[in-house]
Amino acid sequence: MKKYLLISALFALSGCVSSNESVPGPSGKAIQEVKCSSSPNACFKKANAICKGPYQVMDSSSNAGGLVADIIPGPVTWYRMSVQCGKSDGKMPSFPFRGQQYTPTPIVVAPPSQPRTTTCNRFGNSVTCNSF
Incomplete structure (x- = not known):
């Protein structure tokens, strides 16, 4: 049991690790x-x-993601910058939003039921009911 818990925790936290690989x-x-x-x-x-x-900011963006990682849209805003070390041009990044917006699960409210009227008539051993 502990082994599965440890493995699932490692997978969950692997989204936090970001590589500093340069291109x-x-x-x-x-x-x-x-x-x-x-x-x-x-x-x-x-x-x-x-x-x-x-450093100089080459590109910037933001997107909706989860608390631990930005794999699927969630309630947390994630920011990204592509930077080039060295002399800066002094321009601040704008972080334009890219990707899907986070949409919380809608709350379903049942409409109030309409009042119903039922009228029953008895004729001998037979009962007839009408609802409206």
Whole structure:
């Protein structure tokens, strides 16, 4: 039982791990991907820590995701920045929203039932009822 719990916890937390793998940009300089949740300020801090100084924001976006990872739309906003270490142009990222919006489960409210009137007539051993 403990083994299955540990394995499921590792899978759940694997969404938190982000690689600092860099990819070459158009100028030949490396571009880093920075991802954080809830506030773009954390992305600024991560980018500053990765670059150890100034950086230029190449692209930015935000999307709806879960508390642990942004695999499916959820109630948490995730922010992404692609940064290139070195001299900055001073432009702040706009974090445009991309992807699906989070839509909470609708609350179903049953409409109140209409009052019904039932009239019954008895004729001998036979009873006839009408509802309206």
